[in-house]
Amino acid sequence: MEENNDTIKDIDLWATNSEEGGWNISSTDEGSQKMLEQEDEVTTKIQMGSEVIDDYFIEDDISDDERMILNMGPQHPSTHGVLRLQVELEGEVVRRVQPVIGYLHTGMEKTGEELNYFQGPTNTTRMDYLSPFFNELVFSLATEKLLGIEVPDRASTIRILMTELNRISSHLVALATGGMDIGALSMMIFGFRERELILDFFEKTTGLRMNHNFIRPGGVAADLPDNWQKDIEEILKVIPKKLKDYDEMLLDNPIWQGRLKNVGILTTEECFAYGITGPSLRASGYAWDLRKMQPYSGIDKYEFDIPVFEEGDVFARWRIKVLEIFESLKIVEQAMGNMPKGPYKIQDKKITPPPRKRLDESMEALIHHFKIYTEGFKVPEGEVYTTVESPRGELGCFIVSDGSSKPYRMHVRGPSFCNLQALPVVMSDSPIADAVAAIASLDPVLGDVDR
Amino acid sequence: MIENLHVTIEDYFQKVEELKNDGYEMMVDLTAIDWFRKKDPRFEVVVNFLSVSKNKRISIKVKLNDDLRIPSITSLYPSANFYEREVFDMFGINFENHPDLTRILMPDDWVGYPLRKDYGTGRIPVQFKNAPKVD
Structure with a gap:
């Protein structure tokens, strides 16, 4: 053997001994191995991307000449709709931010006063267009609270099933657009691809991919389609597998970690001050989830956990959305397993319209149908504020009724509107490149902001 | 579950301060x-508070005088900033000591306050008189 080696060395296949370029022909593997041994542990971790240090230092003595005011938006893909930001820059550093909103304002609260309670969900479902079921649910819950009625078990379970599926699809969009903003374009394609699976089920059940008007006061609009279990099983099987793919792609990715860690930090106190709820609050170290604390539609019967992170940075806000999808899948599975039999809407003909078939046989059914579709039903006087945990935080609905069939005042507390106020806190005194990551992590939906 | 509290406009700011110290x-x-x-007075401001430590909500209702002025609570709760601007925009209620009381959803040069009840919904009246005849 030795002789053999020697002969090869003599021939000098790799030309290591030649004067020109010997060093770049020889394998560098051995050399890098040696370097790894010599480097201390921290440096190695930084180089491999498992530890991120915030090495961006802002110089304090920049002259005023370098200050400039820049307009971001309203037509800019990374502002998630028609958000306009007036950014004051000092070199590359964001010093002050002023969000300018209202480009999507369509006066939905005023419209809500013109529509009766039966038509109400048609209006509210268009507010937060990524989580329409939550908007319908909160309006229906408020109306039911004023009426003093309880919906049947099957209706509540269908509501939970649909809203939790909606949470998954909404979070998938958040992950997708968040990835796109940072430059992980495959993440965008992946996120929208998996969302399609859920939207297909929505289309099958409600007839529409978005703006369903499915959850209505008194129950839901229709029963689940035939063989719905098969579709849900498909979702339960595919989504976790795909989420593992995302993790493989992004979780240990040094670029991803470097862009997201220690960026756009929100402390718990800042969250309280700016009224931030939902995943952003939980990523800042406070376990507050309305599904656990102030449950609605019997969601307290389901077993699930609330993921909490202490860091409060963009990475934590991204990670918590991934983990929440897993928790929502748990709820969907339980809802599928325990779907009760029975009516899917309340059997009070004054509130929910009779089935279409009955109209040909019964005079009373025809009268009820006519009454509901023309005048609507009357709701007792009172004021009510109900809340649900939407994918972005606390979604509230404030209805004042004067005893007629239309709300006297209908106000929706959108979580995006409130969360957007924190943008100046998150963005100021950080480089402009991080600003886009910070906007994406707060996940504002401008339909909900402007209403 | 939500506690309702009616306060006068003089006590409003102090009451909010108490609530903040009280853990809301x-x-x-x-x-x-x-x-x-x-009803008289015409305008009423409704503020909802949440205490996450005690898992409680409280709702404060304030009736406004005719001058439509109310102290701003932005100094206590920064989250009130956008909401007070929205109410100013939609109802024309003035919040005193607000850092930047400008229109937020409507354009800056808009006239009128859209969510007031005497503000029309802007329907275009349909004229059937000159509609083409169907034979």
Whole structure:
């Protein structure tokens, strides 16, 4: 053997001994191995991307000449709709931010006063267009609270099933657009691809991919389609597998970690001050989830956990959305397993319209149908504020009724509107490149902001 | 489950301060109601607070005087900033000591306050008189 080696060395296949370029022909593997041994542990971790240090230092003595005011938006893909930001820059550093909103304002609260309670969900479902079921649910819950009625078990379970599926699809969009903003374009394609699976089920059940008007006061609009279990099983099987793919792609990715860690930090106190709820609050170290604390539609019967992170940075806000999808899948599975039999809407003909078939046989059914579709039903006087945990935080609905069939005042507390106020806190005194990551992590939906 | 509290406009700021010291960490919602020709005084401001430590909500209602002025609570709860601007925009209620009381959803040069009850919904009247005849 030795002789053999020697002969090869003599021939000098790799030309290591030649004067020109010997060093770049020889394998560098051995050399890098040696370097790894010599480097201390921290440096190695930084180089491999498992530890991120915030090495961006802002110089304090920049002259005023370098200050400039820049307009971001309203037509800019990374502002998630028609958000306009007036950014004051000092070199590359964001010093002050002023969000300018209202480009999507369509006066939905005023419209809500013109529509009766039966038509109400048609209006509210268009507010937060990524989580329409939550908007319908909160309006229906408020109306039911004023009426003093309880919906049947099957209706509540269908509501939970649909809203939790909606949470998954909404979070998938958040992950997708968040990835796109940072430059992980495959993440965008992946996120929208998996969302399609859920939207297909929505289309099958409600007839529409978005703006369903499915959850209505008194129950839901229709029963689940035939063989719905098969579709849900498909979702339960595919989504976790795909989420593992995302993790493989992004979780240990040094670029991803470097862009997201220690960026756009929100402390718990800042969250309280700016009224931030939902995943952003939980990523800042406070376990507050309305599904656990102030449950609605019997969601307290389901077993699930609330993921909490202490860091409060963009990475934590991204990670918590991934983990929440897993928790929502748990709820969907339980809802599928325990779907009760029975009516899917309340059997009070004054509130929910009779089935279409009955109209040909019964005079009373025809009268009820006519009454509901023309005048609507009357709701007792009172004021009510109900809340649900939407994918972005606390979604509230404030209805004042004067005893007629239309709300006297209908106000929706959108979580995006409130969360957007924190943008100046998150963005100021950080480089402009991080600003886009910070906007994406707060996940504002401008339909909900402007209403 | 939500506690309702009616306070006068003089006590309003002090009451909010008490609530903040009392452990209501968040101001979650601030809006107004226009009781046009139904009640007197006409405008009412409704503020919802949430205590995450005690898992409680409280709702404060304030009736406004005719000058439509109310102290701003932005200094206590920064989250009130956008909400007070929205109420100013939609109802024309002035919040004193607000850092930047400008229109937020409507354009800056808009005239009128859209969510008031005497503000029309802007329907275009349909004229059937000159409609083409169907033979």
